[in-house]
Amino acid sequence: GEDVEQSLFLSVREGDSSVINCTYTDSSSTYLYWYKQEPGAGLQLLTYIFSNMDMKQDQRLTVLLNKKDKHLSLRIADTQTGDSAIYFCAEKDQAGTALIFGKGTTLSVSS
């Protein structure tokens, strides 16, 4: 079945780069997403990448996609304390409608 895996925790210092990794199983996924969730809040769409792309950059965010290995990563440059949150990787389900989420990576940024 479809499954998305992420590491659970990442701790970095302010100003460093953060890299959050994700693996997925459905090779037919057309879009892959990164969402951010702050405590007690809903999910904010950060960025997404289409499956025929290898890389996408949006200001401090860089998404890398390795389709062969079904590996997705999110790099946050110059990480700030405001980036502390849970980051979810998600892929479309086989029907192409709903999203399958990973368990989320808790990013902790210390000053």
Added chain:
Amino acid sequence: GAVVSQHPSWVICKSGTSVKIECRSLDFQATTMFWYRQFPKQSLMLMATSNEGSKATYEQGVEKDKFLINHASLTLSTLTVTSAHPEDSSFYICSARSGAGGHEQYFGPGTRLTVT
């Protein structure tokens, strides 16, 4: 950007009562809305997919008679938790997808339900 609201943001109810949660797309028309449930420190679990004007499609293991979903308009979907029990306490999040062929899902801020 696309904004999705939920109401209420939190609710406490007594066991056996019913609670209705609203999900609205504020600046776009959503032909499809999704309802998720999130337990503490867990991922989001899809409960059901709701298409405007038709019956919701429930995920395996989700009781449709307990979690009633209505998607009566292109901007509003409601989730009613009937005869709530303490194990229904959770964070319920909705998302909406534009009907204009968009692939992105936009999430509401969530509703914290506590059943005492």
